[in-house]
Amino acid sequence: MDLVAARERLSQVPDPEIPAVTLMDLGIVRDLRATDAGLEVVLTPTYSGCPATELIADDVRAALAGFGAVTITLQRVPAWSTDWISAAGRVKLQHYGIVPPQCRAEQSIRVVPRLRCPRCDSGATQQLSRFGSTACKSTWRCIDCGEPFEYFKPF
Ligand SMILES: [Zn+2]
Incomplete structure (x- = not known):
């Protein structure tokens, strides 16, 4: 399993609500790890009220097509915080x-x-x-x- 290549693909997935930033920029992607069958992606959705979680999971699966089975794990504790937005993500948000x-x-x-x-x-x-x-x-x-x-x- 080529985790580096998978991470590279995953790093290009835009946020469905703010396409100017990626899921990685926002800190939504918490972890990416290899499993026996393929990959596991740990996501912490931004806001529980945002209906984008399913979209995000679909986009992640599509981006990682070809890497075997993709398991999406939603981790809600600790809750997502705006503190997790990367420095690059903050610059992109400002430009947007x-x-x-x-x-x-x-x-x-x-x-x-x-x-x-x-x-x-x-x-x-x-x-x-x-x-x-x-x-x-x-x-x-x-x-x-x-x-x-x-x-x-x-x-
Ligand atoms: Zn002004």
Whole structure:
């Protein structure tokens, strides 16, 4: 079993809700290991309310076609945290117009996050809606340049 090749394939699977980032970027893929029959992929879905888990499992199976039987294991403890998003993933989210979540240490200091506009970096932003395109995100707008953007809520 070529785990390196399998990992390479797996690293290219985009998130079904935010195709700009991969499952690996988001930290959803926790482990990849060889089994007697093929591969086992351990996934921790981002939010239990997001209906993307089945899609993600299908995408992972499709990406690993040819590597034998693929077992998907959902690991919900510990729960997924925005802290697991990689540095590369945070940069991609920023380019995509979604403000990457602040780390937990910052959150504990600032109760209400002061978000900066992903386009002009202005700190004059307002929350338009607590929910964006999915329950995982809230919708914001920059007062200076008018750019709407989404914030990936810390969890
Ligand atoms: Zn702006």
